[in-house]
Amino acid sequence: MLIEKFKRHIKKNGYFKTKERLELFEILTKQKTPCTIQRLVHLADNMDEATVYRNLELFEEIGVTHRIYTGWKYKVELSDMFRSHHHHMTCDSCGAVISFEESVGFERELRKLEQKYGFNASSHSLELRGSCSSCHSNRFA
Amino acid sequence: MLIEKFKRHIKKNGYFKTKERLELFEILTKQKTPCTIQRLVHLADNMDEATVYRNLELFEEIGVTHRIYTGWKYKVELSDMFRSHHHHMTCDSCGAVISFEESVGFERELRKLEQKYGFNASSHSLELRGSCSSCHSNRFA
DNA sequence: TTAAGATTGCAAAAAATTTGCAATTTAAAC
DNA sequence: GTTTAAATTGCAAATTTTTTGCAATCTTAA
Structure with missing residues (x-):
C-alpha cells in the first residue's frame, strides 16, 4: 500500500x-x-x-x-517514489494532460548527456506542449 | 540584429x-x-x-x-525565436545552470513519441536537476 | 500516562500579481 | 510636421498567493 x-x-x-x-x-x-x-x-x-x-x-x-x-x-x-516515472504532454487547446513513460532511447540519451557534462542528474522533467490528436483532427470542424 | x-x-x-x-x-x-x-x-x-x-x-x-x-x-x-534551442541542467548545490543543445538522438525519440500519441508538439522543455561536476567532485572537500 | 517537542489553526503580515483609470505615447493619416 | 484615435504607461488600490508568529493541540517515545 x-x-x-x-x-x-x-x-x-x-x-x-x-x-x-x-x-x-x-x-x-x-x-x-x-x-x-x-x-x-x-x-x-x-x-x-x-x-x-x-x-x-x-x-x-x-x-x-x-x-x-x-x-x-x-x-x-x-514523485517517482509513489508513482511510476513519467512525463507529460499538455494540449494547449483543450488542456488535456497525457502522461507517458520515457523510452529506452531517451534514457540512453540522458546518460550520454550526463557523461558529457559530468553532471549527476537526480531527476529530470520533460514537458511537451502542443495539440492533442482530437484537437488537431477537429481543427476545421 | x-x-x-x-x-x-x-x-x-x-x-x-x-x-x-x-x-x-x-x-x-x-x-x-x-x-x-x-x-x-x-x-x-x-x-x-x-x-x-x-x-x-x-x-x-x-x-x-x-x-x-x-x-x-x-x-x-x-524563446527559440531569439536564442538557439536548448535545455538546462540545474545544480541543486551551487545553483549553476548549464545550458545544452539537444542531441539528434533525442530529437528522434521526440518524433517517435509524437507519432505514437498523435500529439503535435509545438514546444518542449527538458530540465535536469542534480549536481554539477565541480560540486560532486568536491563532495568530500 | 506523561512530558517534550512537533504540528496545527488562526490571525496578521508580507509578497506577488492584477486592475481601473487618467495621463502619456505611438502610429498612421493627413 | 500636425493631428487624431487607439494603445500603453504609471500610479494607486485591490486581489491573490504565500509566509510567519504564537498559543493551543496533537504525536511520539519513555
Whole structure:
C-alpha cells in the first residue's frame, strides 16, 4: 500500500505522521493529473491553508512530491517514489494532460548527456506542449 | 540584429513598439541564465512593475519568451525565436545552470513519441536537476 | 500516562500579481 | 510636421498567493 510506504517515509525522515499529512497525501494519490497548489488548498478544505503550504514544502523536501511546469502554472504531483516515472504532454487547446513513460532511447540519451557534462542528474522533467490528436483532427470542424 | 527582429515581430503582431518593451527585451538578451520575474522587475527599475508584468505576458503570448521551471521557481527566458534551442541542467548545490543543445538522438525519440500519441508538439522543455561536476567532485572537500 | 517537542489553526503580515483609470505615447493619416 | 484615435504607461488600490508568529493541540517515545 502506498499509504504505508508514505507513513514509513515520513517517520524515516524524522517527522510526525499527522492526519493532515495523511489526508494531503491521499488527495495527491487521487489526482489523475498534476495539480495546482490552489486546487490542493481547495480540495483540502478541512485543513488550514498554511498547513497545506507547510506540508507541501515538507513533501517536496523529503521527495514525496515534485513540481512541474505544465501549461501556465506550476503544479504538484507525487514523485517517482509513489508513482511510476513519467512525463507529460499538455494540449494547449483543450488542456488535456497525457502522461507517458520515457523510452529506452531517451534514457540512453540522458546518460550520454550526463557523461558529457559530468553532471549527476537526480531527476529530470520533460514537458511537451502542443495539440492533442482530437484537437488537431477537429481543427476545421 | 536581434532587436530589429524583435521590432518586426512586435509590429507583425499588431502591437506598439514602446521604449519599455524594447528595454525589457534588451534586458532579456543580456541574461545568461533564465530569470525570475522578480529579478526582471528589479532590473527594469525605471519602469512600473505593472508594465513589466503586462509586457511579460505579451511577450509570452507572441512567443518572444517562454517560462521554464528551474530549481524552485519558474523563470523566464527568450524563446527559440531569439536564442538557439536548448535545455538546462540545474545544480541543486551551487545553483549553476548549464545550458545544452539537444542531441539528434533525442530529437528522434521526440518524433517517435509524437507519432505514437498523435500529439503535435509545438514546444518542449527538458530540465535536469542534480549536481554539477565541480560540486560532486568536491563532495568530500 | 506523561512530558517534550512537533504540528496545527488562526490571525496578521508580507509578497506577488492584477486592475481601473487618467495621463502619456505611438502610429498612421493627413 | 500636425493631428487624431487607439494603445500603453504609471500610479494607486485591490486581489491573490504565500509566509510567519504564537498559543493551543496533537504525536511520539519513555
